[in-house]
Amino acid sequence: xxxxxxxxxxxxxxxxxxxxxxxxxxxxxxxxxxxxxxxxxxxxxxxxxxxxxxxxxxxxxxxxxxxxxxxxxxxxxxxxxxxxxxxxxxxxxxxxxxxxxxxxxxxxxxxxxxxxxxxxxxxxxxxxxxxxxxxxxxxxxxxxxxxxxxxxxxxxxxxxxxxxxxxxxxxxxxxxxxxxxxxxxxxxxxxxxxxxxxxxxxxxxxxxxxxxxxxxxxxxxxxxxxxxxxxxxxxxxxxxxxxxxxxxxxxxxxxxxxxxxxxxxxxxxxxxxxxxxxxxxxxxxxxxxxxxxxxxxxxxxxxxxxxxxxxxxxxxxxxxxxxxxxxxxxxxxxxxxxxxxxxxxxxxxxxxxxxxxxxxxxxxxxxxxxxxxxxxxxxxxxxxxxxxxxxxxxxxxxxx
Amino acid sequence: xxxxxxxxxxxxxxxxxxxxxxxxxxxxxxxxxxxxxxxxxxxxxxxxxxxxxxxxxxxxxxxxxxxxxxxxxxxxxxxxxxxxxxxxxxxxxxxxxxxxxxxxxxxxxxxxxxxxxxxxxxxxxxxxxxxxxxxxxxxxxxxxxxxxxxxxxxxxxxxxxxxxxxxxxxxxxxxxxxxxxxxxxxxxxxxxxxxxxxxxxxxxxxxxxxxxxxxxxxxxxxxxxxxxxxxxxxxxxxxxxxxxxxxxxxxxxxxxxxxxxxxxxxxxxxxxxxxxxxxxxxxxxxxxxxxx
Numbered sequence: 001x002x003x004x005x006x007x008x009x010x011x012x013x014x015x016x017x018x019x020x021x022x023x024x025x026x027x028x029x030x031x032x033x034x035x036x037x038x039x040x041x042x043x044x045x046x047x048x049x050x051x052x053x054x055x056x057x058x059x060x061x062x063x064x065x066x067x068x069x070x071x072x073x074x075x076x077x078x079x080x081x082x083x084x085x086x087x088x089x090x091x092x093x094x095x096x097x098x099x100x101x102x103x104x105x106x107x108x109x110x111x112x113x114x115x116x117x118x119x120x121x122x123x124x125x126x127x128x129x130x131x132x133x134x135x136x137x138x139x140x141x142x143x144x145x146x147x148x149x150x151x152x153x154x155x156x157x158x159x160x161x162x163x164x165x166x167x168x169x170x171x172x173x174x175x176x177x178x179x180x181x182x183x184x185x186x187x188x189x190x191x192x193x194x195x196x197x198x199x200x201x202x203x204x205x206x207x208x209x210x211x212x213x214x215x216x217x218x219x220x221x222x223x224x225x226x227x228x229x230x231x232x233x234x235x236x237x238x239x240x241x242x243x244x245x246x247x248x249x250x251x252x253x254x255x256x257x258x259x260x261x262x263x264x265x266x267x268x269x270x271x272x273x274x275x276x277x278x279x280x281x282x283x284x285x286x287x288x289x290x291x292x293x294x295x296x297x298x299x300x301x302x303x304x305x306x307x308x309x310x311x312x313x314x315x316x317x318x319x320x321x322x323x324x325x326x327x328x329x330x331x332x333x334x335x336x337x338x339x340x341x342x343x344x345x346x347x348x349x350x351x352x353x354x355x356x357x358x359x360x361x362x363x364x365x366x367x368x369x370x371x372x373x374x375x376x377x378x379x380x381x382x383x384x385x386x387x388x389x390x391x392x393x394x395x396x397x398x399x400x
Numbered sequence: 401x402x403x404x405x406x407x408x409x410x411x412x413x414x415x416x417x418x419x420x421x422x423x424x425x426x427x428x429x430x431x432x433x434x435x436x437x438x439x440x441x442x443x444x445x446x447x448x449x450x451x452x453x454x455x456x457x458x459x460x461x462x463x464x465x466x467x468x469x470x471x472x473x474x475x476x477x478x479x480x481x482x483x484x485x486x487x488x489x490x491x492x493x494x495x496x497x498x499x500x501x502x503x504x505x506x507x508x509x510x511x512x513x514x515x516x517x518x519x520x521x522x523x524x525x526x527x528x529x530x531x532x533x534x535x536x537x538x539x540x541x542x543x544x545x546x547x548x549x550x551x552x553x554x555x556x557x558x559x560x561x562x563x564x565x566x567x568x569x570x571x572x573x574x575x576x577x578x579x580x581x582x583x584x585x586x587x588x589x590x591x592x593x594x595x596x597x598x599x600x601x602x603x604x605x606x607x608x609x610x611x612x613x614x615x616x617x618x619x620x621x622x623x624x625x626x627x628x629x630x631x632x633x634x635x636x637x638x639x640x641x642x643x644x645x646x647x648x649x650x651x652x653x654x655x656x657x658x659x660x661x662x663x664x665x666x667x668x669x670x671x672x673x674x675x676x677x678x679x680x681x682x683x684x685x686x687x688x689x690x691x692x
Contacts, residue, residue: 070519072519072520075521098521098522098526099519102521118516119516120493121495122466123471123495124468125495126498129497130494148469151471169569169573174514175567176538179684180678180684181596183682187515190685200597201574209583209592214581216594295570299572300576301579302577304571305573305580307577307580
């Protein structure tokens with residue numbers, strides 16, 4: 001078995017660093033141009049360059065999404081942009097347009113070209129087609145089952161599979177719900193998630209057939225591939241991808257850290273059931289939607305949808321990141337992200353800090369005043385933690 | 401104008417031929433989606449033979465994504481279809497296009513992905529890699545279409561009539577919903593409409609053996625625009641007949657072929673269906689801006 005790449009998203013430099021710190025082998029980001037997820041905090045070229053340097057310094061790779069389906073009016077500056085990405089040593093671009101793929105290949109033999117899931121590749125012949133265009137890697141359609149993936153995995157082309165995060169309920173790249181309903185083009189970064197809205201339903205005789213209290217919705221639960229991860233590793237999948245360039249730093253730290261540990265455990269022969277249990281306990285602390293295994297095991301039935309609500313609420317909250325720790329005094333300086341108070345049960349986690357819990361007993365604010373509560377985001381405060389923690393560890397509240 | 405028309409039975413075959421349809425599109429349960437009456441092998445055989453006898457081109461619709469685990473079944477379907485000498489195939493999966501071009505190079509490939517083919521560069525690449533005719537994305541404006549057609553007048557087509565698909569899911573969304581609310585509904589191939597709780601429009605929707613499809617609320621009608629596109633060289637249009645009665649389909653074919661006055665056709669059709677220009681005059685490039 002080869003070690004698969006763990007590929008994480010990032011919406012800005014801080015999140016990029018978090019993803020790398022918590023164990024991502026590669027990070028994908030969106031530039032200001034030619035990228036979907038227009039609401040994500042996309043990177044300027046200078047940020048991308050800094051990201052590349054940071055990733056490479058930490059033995060990680062950086063990929064840039066150039067994955068919009070462009071209209072003619074969107075193509076100005078494409079060559080220059082791709083050339084600039086190559087010049088600053090971006091490892092790969094993720095594209096959805098054949099034209100962009102072709103131009104990227106012409107510009108660089110070094111920079112890899114990955115085909116986005118927006119093209120819904122689900123069979124070997126599709127990979128044969130893209131091989132002719134010089135594409136290096138294909139991100140498979142989320143509709144692929146393990147059986148499909150196993151058969152496709154024999155193809156010499158590298159393949160990438162989504163393992164966690166939000167799912168398009170509709171065939172990716174083939175959805176114009178937002179175009180019609182909001183005049184926004186999902187294929188150009190304007191997805192309004194109309195699939196998650198509520199709809200009344202009528203039969204062909206115009207009789208209402210919906211439940212007034214539970215309207216029809218296309219809203220999907222999020223993907224969680226932990227139960228099939230060992231199988232994906234066995235199939236030698238090149239890259240395992242986490243969705244969510246708009247997700248928070250806390251989400252990334254939790255999800256990347258959990259998958260990093262699970263992948264390593266599986267490769268090292270650690271008890272799978274125990275590793276799975278720990279991983280899912282951890283993932284539950286960051287999820288805001290219910291999850292399910294997507295199409296891996298079977299076509300999703302009703303249990304793959306969210307009819308009553310779109311988010312279940314996370315069970316634990318991100319409070320602060322550790323900046324320094326003084327073992328002699330057991331005092332840590334931390335950067336506040338959300339308000340917290342004395343008496344709260346908290347948990348610290350990091351790449352090498354294993355989910356240790358403590359009760360908040362002492363808080364000193366940035367004015368050096370002992371206080372009961374802090375609430376200003378980004379304030380640097382000092383708290384007592386009765387065990388050693390590391391810089392960049394995360395602290396969250398444990399909800400009981 | 402070459403009008404490609406989906407048909408489901410012999411009566412429709414004869415009627416569309418009498419209206420000078422250029423080609424007929426046949427659908428089967430395995431290969432095709434967005435049809436209410438897929439053909440079994442016997443029906444497919446009869447219609448294909450009739451098309452050959454009447455010398456009208458016929459295409460098999462393979463208008464869905466094919467999973468690798470379905471590939472052997474697809475090959476069997478194609479082998480059977482080949483015994484009936486199709487003119488070509490309507491495909492939406494680039495792998496299917498690649499396969500057909502490799503093993504059946506004489507067959508015409510019409511590539512209809514509904515979305516994603518949005519500018520001339522991609523169109524050119526797809527034409528150079530196996531497509532004989534490329535159906536442009538439904539979300540393009542008339543101006544954008546005109547520019548692409550100017551470059552590839554003989555090898556591009558548009559959807560010119562009918563309910564426009566907005567989205568397709570591989571999940572059985574209607575039966576999943578009814579299962580969730582414990583309601584017994586026989587949904588397969590049935591027409592439903594959906595109405596978002598804050599809006600007035602009704603979106604037609606259906607479920608077939610491969611998933612769920614939802615459509616824009618009105619029937620696309622661009623008879624005048626097709627004439628304008630004909631002037632820049634466009635020769636091919638597709639029409640969507642799903643949820644449309646036979647008489648209206650014939651009226652649309654005649655209007656597109658300029659056999660009847662388009663204004664008369666519009667007046668007739670609008671008595672039965674809400675007409676729309678869909679996105680032909682509406683650019684959908686807006687994005688939600690979030691302050692940094």
